[in-house]
Amino acid sequence: MGKTTNKDSNLVRKGLTRVKRDELKKLVDELLQKCSYSLSSPSKDWEIYSESWNLLEKIREMEKSLDRLRISRNESLPSFVEWMTKHDVKMGPVELAELPLYGCCVKAKKHINSGELLFSIPQELMLTTETATKSSIGHFINNDPILSQMPNVALAFHVLNELYDPKSFWKPYLDALPSSYDTVMYFSPDEITELKGSPAFDDALKMCRNIARQYSYFYSLLQKSVDPTLSNLRANFTYNDYRWAVSTVMTRQNLIPSQEEIVEGDGKEKQLVPLVNALIPLWDFCNHQDGQFSTDFHPESRRTVCQAGRDFGAGEQVFIFYGTRTCAEQLIHNGFVDTNNSHDALTLKIGLSKSDPLAGQRAALLCKLHILSDEKISGPIAFQLKAGPQPVDGQLLAFLRLFCMTKDSLDRWLQSDNASNLMHEECGIETEVDDKSWSFLKARCQLLLQLYPTTKEADLKMLEEDLIPHRRMCVLLRLAEKRILLSAIECAGQRIKK
Numbered sequence: 001m002g003k004t005t006n007k008d009s010n011l012v013r014k015g016l017t018r019v020k021r022d023e024l025k026k027l028v029d030e031l032l033q034k035c036s037y038s039l040s041s042p043s044k045d046w047e048i049y050s051e052s053w054n055l056l057e058k059i060r061e062m063e064k065s066l067d068r069l070r071i072s073r074n075e076s077l078p079s080f081v082e083w084m085t086k087h088d089v090k091m092g093p094v095e096l097a098e099l100p101l102y103g104c105c106v107k108a109k110k111h112i113n114s115g116e117l118l119f120s121i122p123q124e125l126m127l128t129t130e131t132a133t134k135s136s137i138g139h140f141i142n143n144d145p146i147l148s149q150m151p152n153v154a155l156a157f158h159v160l161n162e163l164y165d166p167k168s169f170w171k172p173y174l175d176a177l178p179s180s181y182d183t184v185m186y187f188s189p190d191e192i193t194e195l196k197g198s199p200a201f202d203d204a205l206k207m208c209r210n211i212a213r214q215y216s217y218f219y220s221l222l223q224k225s226v227d228p229t230l231s232n233l234r235a236n237f238t239y240n241d242y243r244w245a246v247s248t249v250m251t252r253q254n255l256i257p258s259q260e261e262i263v264e265g266d267g268k269e270k271q272l273v274p275l276v277n278a279l280i281p282l283w284d285f286c287n288h289q290d291g292q293f294s295t296d297f298h299p300e301s302r303r304t305v306c307q308a309g310r311d312f313g314a315g316e317q318v319f320i321f322y323g324t325r326t327c328a329e330q331l332i333h334n335g336f337v338d339t340n341n342s343h344d345a346l347t348l349k350i351g352l353s354k355s356d357p358l359a360g361q362r363a364a365l366l367c368k369l370h371i372l373s374d375e376k377i378s379g380p381i382a383f384q385l386k387a388g389p390q391p392v393d394g395q396l397l398a399f400l401r402l403f404c405m406t407k408d409s410l411d412r413w414l415q416s417d418n419a420s421n422l423m424h425e426e427c428g429i430e431t432e433v434d435d436k437s438w439s440f441l442k443a444r445c446q447l448l449l450q451l452y453p454t455t456k457e458a459d460l461k462m463l464e465e466d467l468i469p470h471r472r473m474c475v476l477l478r479l480a481e482k483r484i485l486l487s488a489i490e491c492a493g494q495r496i497k498k
């Protein structure tokens with residue numbers, strides 16, 4: 001049995017005297033208490049965010065002695081490539097490079113045709129939630145209520161544990177990762193403020209709060225534990241490393257089919273193979289561009305195979321398509337904003353008024369249209385205002401219409417077998433109801449526009465300046481959102497005129 005006193009160097013936090021450890025513990029306890037406050041309002045959320053930020057600044061200062069010295073990414077790339085070659089990664093005519101604004105990227109060494117193989121990566125190289133549970137900290141992951149329920153957090157812990165192990169199989173890959181990220185946990189309060197007016201502002205505060213809460217929870221758990229398999233985590237775990245590991249997973253993970261054997265249901269139907277979160281070395285060095293998916297997981301060879309989604313010229317950066325995220329989701333979950341985003345949309349939260357005597361009938365019609373479910377008929381509903389010339393989709397159109405209907409109209413549509421026609425432009429609805437619907441949408445969008453402290457013109461002017469990346473991302477996002485609102489106002493105006 002190993003020693004369990006604090007004299008064992010494996011059982012205490014590195015780099016801090018006992019007095020400093022006590023001081024740090026106090027700060028971490030205060031942070032946990034602050035971030036566990038459950039009631040939410042815009043002013044309270046901001047207060048918690050800024051107080052937590054101040055605590056985290058003090059914590060980061062105290063934990064500074066544990067900051068890791070890292071070699072530059074450029075220096076780490078040759079060992080990473082050597083490691084991949086040794087482990088049977090098949091590379092097409094591509095190479096790794098560093099580029100301003102993009103960090104590392106994959107570049108074409110010669111002209112690549114659409115459909116040509118970019119690379120194929122065997123599963124043995126991937127860090128997954130399955131390798132996490134099979135690792136030395138597997139029992140910790142399986143038994144902790146957060147880690148066992150949140151695969152992305154479990155993967156972040158796996159990454160951290162491997163990072164703290166100088167003999168880790170994944171060391172060449174981990175060394176080649178960025179040393180910091182552009183996720184909102186790396187934003188200063190001034191930078192986050194640039195998101196005011198955008199729905200992403202609340203999401204950013206929530207994200208920072210969740211990560212701070214998780215850090216303080218795990219810090220206390222690790223310091224209390226005497227489990228020898230957690231010694232590296234206990235000695236090295238810092239907020240800086242935690243936000244790094246979480247951001248690594250958030251910005252780079254993909255899903256692959258589980259490796260666990262699938263039991264067939266009484267010999268007849270094959271059960272669907274569950275998906276697991278994975279970090280796929282090399283695949284995760286490709287940056288995103290709008291387009292189509294061109295990556296597949298081949299279950300027979302257990303390899304991730306990535307093909308060119310379009311032609312790429314010699315020397316050109318090779319992009320892949322990450323998926324249909326809005327610009328706000330890209331900012332919050334991926335740490336970038338791509339304004340050439342054909343999937344962009346703005347979340348519009350609208351609900352039925354409790355004081356509306358027809359609220360029950362409107363809710364019943366929403367249920368009939370499957371916009372609401374019977375289990376949740378109160379509270380705001382999140383709709384998406386789309387970028388482009390058609391900002392209003394069928395669901396939002398139907399909501400606007402039934403929101404503005406009279407009792408007679410509601411009764412008729414509730415009894416109709418063709419209620420789903422409300423989601424289509426031409427549905428034989430009274431002009432008066434349609435006019436009211438578009439006027440309501442126009443007024444709501446004008447109100448939302450006023451929530452942003454700056455105008456579209458002011459944003460455009462700011463973008464002409466040499467903005468630091470975080471500020472630039474925020475300005476790009478709010479500009480994209482204002483464009484969606486302005487286009488919805490324009491569209492509504494035209495419909496009313498009609």
Ligand SMILES: C[S@@+](CC[C@H](N)C(=O)[O-])C[C@H]1O[C@@H](n2cnc3c(N)ncnc32)[C@H](O)[C@@H]1O
Pocket residue numbers: 101102103104105177178182251252283284285286287288289334335336337338
């Ligand atoms: C999966 S990684 C891609 C490789 C990454 N550039 C690196 O340095 O390792 C995703 C990250 O790349 C960057 N990125 C990806 N697509 C981008 C884009 N279109 N514009 C700007 N940054 C992008 C963002 O920082 C994002 O968090």
